[in-house]
Amino acid sequence: MDFLKSAVASAIAAQGPSFPYSFGDKVDIDSSIWTLYNGTRRADGSNCSIFSFEVTANKSRLPLAKNALKKLRTMRHPGVIKVLDAVETDSYIYIATERLVPLRWHVKRKSLSPETIKWGLYSIARTVKFINEEGSSIHGSLRVASIYTSESGEWKLGGFEVLSNVKDDDAIIYTYGSLVPDSSRFTPPELAQSGWDAIKKSPHSAVDSYNFGTTIYEVFNGDFSGQYPAGQTKGVPPTMHAGYKRLVNTNPKARITVGAFFEQGRRSGGFFDSPLIKLTEGIDNLDVKSETERAEFLDGLDQLTDDFPEDFFKMKILPELLKSVEFGGGGPKAFGVVMKIAAKLPNDDFEARVQPVVIRLFGNPDRAIRVCLLENLPLMIDRLPQKVVNDKIFPNMVSGFTDLAPLVREQTLKSVLVVIHKLSDRIINGELLKYLAKTANDEQPGIRTNTTICLGKIAKNLGSSNRAKVLIAAFTRSLRDPFVHARNAALMALAATGEYFTEEDCASRILPVVCPSLIDKEKLVRDQANKTVDIYLQRIRKAAASMPDTILPPSQTADGSGPRMSTPQPSEVSSWAGWAISSFTNKLSAVSGEMQTANGTTTPQAASPSAGSESKRIASSTSSASALHRQAVKSPSPVPLSRNSTTSAPDAYFKDPSPIEDDDAGDAWGDMGDMNDDDTADAWGEPSDNTADPWSNTTTTTPATATTTSKPVKKTPAVSSKPFDDGSEPDFAGWLAAQAQKKNPGSSKPLPKGLAKSSSATAKKPLASRPASASTKSKKIDLKPKDTGGDEDGWGDGW
Structure with missing residues (x-):
C-alpha cells in the first residue's frame, strides 16, 4: 500500500500538473473502473476522497472515465457528488471530491435504520427525477454501487460513466453501456433481449425506473441476485409495495417514472411523509421561515426519536440550529434539539462545534435562553473543562442569583448542584456562599427552601474551616422560617449533615434550636424534628459514653484526709434526695468539738461513725437538730460553688x-416572693412549731425539753412565724466572726475576703429593717439572644 501511494505521488510529480491533494488509504469498493482513496487537502488538511483512473491499466474503458469526469463537472445538484478539483493526463485521471463512503458498506453491515433508508431513497429519487426531467438524460447505471454517503450522512449519486442526454444521437450509453462493470446483473429485461439500442424505443426514463426499483430491493435486503424482481417485496415497507411493483414492471411503457414515485411518496401519509424527511427539507431555509413555520419545524424536531442519522445532524442540522439560536431567533426549543444532537457527539466534536456557542449564550441577556441553558446544563457539564466553567461560565451564571425574575433565580440556584464539582474551592467558599446567603433571605419561600436543600447537598464541598459555622447559621435560621417546607428542609438538612458537626456543637448549638420544632404546629415538621433529635441524641450519648466520669482532681481537707462530701452510692441514688443526706451526714462525721444544746450548755460529742445513725439522731429531737445544724455550718466546705x-x-x-x-x-x-404564708406552707409542708429560725439575730430562743411530749410548745413573741424571705443577705459574716472569736479569744486575724461585713451600719441594723435585695424584685425576662461574639470572620452575619 505504501509503495502504491508513493508510486502515485511520483507519477503526479513527474508526469503531470500539480495536484494539491495527498493520497491516503485505499477504499475497498465493488467492481468499478475507478480506484477510490481517502485523501486530504494539502492547504488546510481537510478531508476529501480521490477517484483515480489509470489509463494504461484500463484503456478500453477510458471513454467511460472521461464521460464521468465531464458530467460530474457540469452536473450541479445537492444529490450529486461534489467535485473539488480534477486533473486529466494521458496516463491518469484524478477527481478530488468531498469525503465519501460507499453505501455498500452500510448495506452489508445492515447499519441503516428504515427511516434512514427512506430518507436516502428520497434524496436519490429527487436527484434521478432532476436528471430525467430537467436534464433530459439517462443515468443508465443506477445501483447501490453508484451511491455514496457524505460526511453528513447524505446519500450522493455518482457512477456517471454512461450518463447521456437523450437528444444526443451518438450518446455514449448506446455504445459503451455494456462495458460498465457488472452491468448484466442490473440490465432491464428489454435491454437484455434487444440490446442497448432498445432504449430509443421506450421512454428514456424506463431504464432508470427499473434500476431504481432494484436499488430499493438492495437497500432493504442486501445484494440483488439479478433475477427478475417483480413481485418480490421481501423487506420492502408495505407502503412502498404498489409503487415498487410498478417501477420493476416488465413492460417498459407501463413503468412509472422515478419522478412519479417521488411525488407519490410525498403525499400526506405517503412513505416519504416522515419527520426526518421534513426536517432535511426545512433546515436549509430555517432562518427565513416565519415564526409559525419555525415553531412547526422545531416541533417536528422534538418528535424525532434516536433513530436518525447522526452524521447528518452533526454536519447539517447542528450548525444551522446553533446559528438560529444565537442569531436567528430559534429560541429555547431549538437549543433543546441542539442538546439532543450534541449528546451523541464525541468530545472533540462537542468542544469544537458546541462549546464556543454555549459560552457565548451564557452572556446572552435573554431570560428564556438563560433558563434553557441552565436546564440543559446537566447534559453538557461533564464535557466542559473546569477552567471554562470557573473562568467563563460561572461569572456569567451568577447574575441569575439577583435577577428580578424568580424563575431565573430558582433555576440558577438549582444549577449549583450541577456545577459544584467543577468550581474551585476559592469560588465555593467565597463568591458562591455570598450569593447563597442572599437567596436564603429571598422573598420567595420556594427559593429559601431550595437554598437550604442546596446547602445540605453541597456541604461536603465546603471548606472544613467554616463549614460548621455556615451550616449551623443557615439551618437554624431556616428553622424559624414561616414556610412549613423551609422548616422541614432545615430539619432534613441537619439530619443529613450531622457528621460535619462536633459533639459540642450538637449539644450546645443544634439541639437547643431543634427542640422547639418538636411542638411545631405542623405535624410534618414535628415528625421530622423527632427523627432529627433522635439522630443527634444517639450521637451525643455515644460520645458521652466514651468520656471519663470526671476531670476534677480528688479534693483534700486541711489535715490531709479524704473529701468531706462523698460520691453518691447506688443505694443512695435510689432516692432523689439520697445524695444530699449522705453529704450532710458526711460533714457531721468530720466535725469535732463540743455541741451546744438549746439551753446554752455544751455536751461533748464524738464523730458519728455512720450517716444513717446521725440521721436517726437528727430526727429524734428538734433541739438537737438545730444545734447540729449550726455546728455543721461551723466547718465550711473547701469546694467553691x-x-x-x-x-x-x-x-x-x-x-x-x-x-x-x-x-x-x-x-x-x-x-416566689409573691407566695403568702399559706402557699408557702402548702408548697414545702407544715413547719415544726418548736423550730427556731437559725439565722435570726434575736437572743430569745424557745426552751427545749429533754424529752419529747405531745403537748405543743408555746412560741415566743420574738420569733416570727412568717418564713424569712426579704431577699437580703444574712449576717453570716458577723456570726462567723463571733464564732471564731469565741474559739480563739486572743486572735485578731481578719476574716477571709468576701466574708467581712460590708459596713458597721449594716451589721448593726436588724435584718427586718434592711431593704429588700434587688435580686428579689420582679424582673422582665429578656428573650433576645445574647451576642456570642464568636463570629470572627463574619459568616454568621450573612445568615
Missing part, C-alpha cells in the same frame, strides 16, 4: 448571685 468567684462555699451559697454570668437563670424559675 461560684463559677466566677474564689470565695468559700458558704459565701457562694448566700452571696448575692449577681456575679454569675447567667443572671437570667434564677428569674426563669419565677418570682
Whole structure:
C-alpha cells in the first residue's frame, strides 16, 4: 500500500500538473473502473476522497472515465457528488471530491435504520427525477454501487460513466453501456433481449425506473441476485409495495417514472411523509421561515426519536440550529434539539462545534435562553473543562442569583448542584456562599427552601474551616422560617449533615434550636424534628459514653484526709434526695468539738461513725437538730460553688448571685416572693412549731425539753412565724466572726475576703429593717439572644 501511494505521488510529480491533494488509504469498493482513496487537502488538511483512473491499466474503458469526469463537472445538484478539483493526463485521471463512503458498506453491515433508508431513497429519487426531467438524460447505471454517503450522512449519486442526454444521437450509453462493470446483473429485461439500442424505443426514463426499483430491493435486503424482481417485496415497507411493483414492471411503457414515485411518496401519509424527511427539507431555509413555520419545524424536531442519522445532524442540522439560536431567533426549543444532537457527539466534536456557542449564550441577556441553558446544563457539564466553567461560565451564571425574575433565580440556584464539582474551592467558599446567603433571605419561600436543600447537598464541598459555622447559621435560621417546607428542609438538612458537626456543637448549638420544632404546629415538621433529635441524641450519648466520669482532681481537707462530701452510692441514688443526706451526714462525721444544746450548755460529742445513725439522731429531737445544724455550718466546705468567684462555699451559697454570668437563670424559675404564708406552707409542708429560725439575730430562743411530749410548745413573741424571705443577705459574716472569736479569744486575724461585713451600719441594723435585695424584685425576662461574639470572620452575619 505504501509503495502504491508513493508510486502515485511520483507519477503526479513527474508526469503531470500539480495536484494539491495527498493520497491516503485505499477504499475497498465493488467492481468499478475507478480506484477510490481517502485523501486530504494539502492547504488546510481537510478531508476529501480521490477517484483515480489509470489509463494504461484500463484503456478500453477510458471513454467511460472521461464521460464521468465531464458530467460530474457540469452536473450541479445537492444529490450529486461534489467535485473539488480534477486533473486529466494521458496516463491518469484524478477527481478530488468531498469525503465519501460507499453505501455498500452500510448495506452489508445492515447499519441503516428504515427511516434512514427512506430518507436516502428520497434524496436519490429527487436527484434521478432532476436528471430525467430537467436534464433530459439517462443515468443508465443506477445501483447501490453508484451511491455514496457524505460526511453528513447524505446519500450522493455518482457512477456517471454512461450518463447521456437523450437528444444526443451518438450518446455514449448506446455504445459503451455494456462495458460498465457488472452491468448484466442490473440490465432491464428489454435491454437484455434487444440490446442497448432498445432504449430509443421506450421512454428514456424506463431504464432508470427499473434500476431504481432494484436499488430499493438492495437497500432493504442486501445484494440483488439479478433475477427478475417483480413481485418480490421481501423487506420492502408495505407502503412502498404498489409503487415498487410498478417501477420493476416488465413492460417498459407501463413503468412509472422515478419522478412519479417521488411525488407519490410525498403525499400526506405517503412513505416519504416522515419527520426526518421534513426536517432535511426545512433546515436549509430555517432562518427565513416565519415564526409559525419555525415553531412547526422545531416541533417536528422534538418528535424525532434516536433513530436518525447522526452524521447528518452533526454536519447539517447542528450548525444551522446553533446559528438560529444565537442569531436567528430559534429560541429555547431549538437549543433543546441542539442538546439532543450534541449528546451523541464525541468530545472533540462537542468542544469544537458546541462549546464556543454555549459560552457565548451564557452572556446572552435573554431570560428564556438563560433558563434553557441552565436546564440543559446537566447534559453538557461533564464535557466542559473546569477552567471554562470557573473562568467563563460561572461569572456569567451568577447574575441569575439577583435577577428580578424568580424563575431565573430558582433555576440558577438549582444549577449549583450541577456545577459544584467543577468550581474551585476559592469560588465555593467565597463568591458562591455570598450569593447563597442572599437567596436564603429571598422573598420567595420556594427559593429559601431550595437554598437550604442546596446547602445540605453541597456541604461536603465546603471548606472544613467554616463549614460548621455556615451550616449551623443557615439551618437554624431556616428553622424559624414561616414556610412549613423551609422548616422541614432545615430539619432534613441537619439530619443529613450531622457528621460535619462536633459533639459540642450538637449539644450546645443544634439541639437547643431543634427542640422547639418538636411542638411545631405542623405535624410534618414535628415528625421530622423527632427523627432529627433522635439522630443527634444517639450521637451525643455515644460520645458521652466514651468520656471519663470526671476531670476534677480528688479534693483534700486541711489535715490531709479524704473529701468531706462523698460520691453518691447506688443505694443512695435510689432516692432523689439520697445524695444530699449522705453529704450532710458526711460533714457531721468530720466535725469535732463540743455541741451546744438549746439551753446554752455544751455536751461533748464524738464523730458519728455512720450517716444513717446521725440521721436517726437528727430526727429524734428538734433541739438537737438545730444545734447540729449550726455546728455543721461551723466547718465550711473547701469546694467553691461560684463559677466566677474564689470565695468559700458558704459565701457562694448566700452571696448575692449577681456575679454569675447567667443572671437570667434564677428569674426563669419565677418570682416566689409573691407566695403568702399559706402557699408557702402548702408548697414545702407544715413547719415544726418548736423550730427556731437559725439565722435570726434575736437572743430569745424557745426552751427545749429533754424529752419529747405531745403537748405543743408555746412560741415566743420574738420569733416570727412568717418564713424569712426579704431577699437580703444574712449576717453570716458577723456570726462567723463571733464564732471564731469565741474559739480563739486572743486572735485578731481578719476574716477571709468576701466574708467581712460590708459596713458597721449594716451589721448593726436588724435584718427586718434592711431593704429588700434587688435580686428579689420582679424582673422582665429578656428573650433576645445574647451576642456570642464568636463570629470572627463574619459568616454568621450573612445568615
